[in-house]
Amino acid sequence: MPRYIVERQFDVQHEGMPQVGSKSRKILVEEMPEITWEVSHVALDDSGGVKTYCIYDAPSEEAIRHHAEALGAHNVVAVAELAGDVTPEDFPLT
Secondary structure, three states, X not given: OOEEEEEEEEEEEHHHHHHHHHHHHHHXXXXXXXXXEEEEEEEEOOOOEEEXXXXXXXXXXXXXXXXXHHHOOEEEEEXXXXXXXXXXXXXXXX
């Protein structure tokens, strides 16, 4: 199954994110079980706005965007299919 990274800018402040996360999970479990939410990294901009970088397993970019539409309260900045993962250990010092 393809994996995607999704960059989002939310319309809520950090305090509102637990409700957004719960809604996102509910949509996935009840309506879109073909999508797996792996992890989200949450960042705050200078004004306290929330930006996330989320990793999903999904059958297509269209499925990712459909979930985003159902979730609402944010704009999708970018979606990219992941080609792979690396860690520092993948690059020997010698």
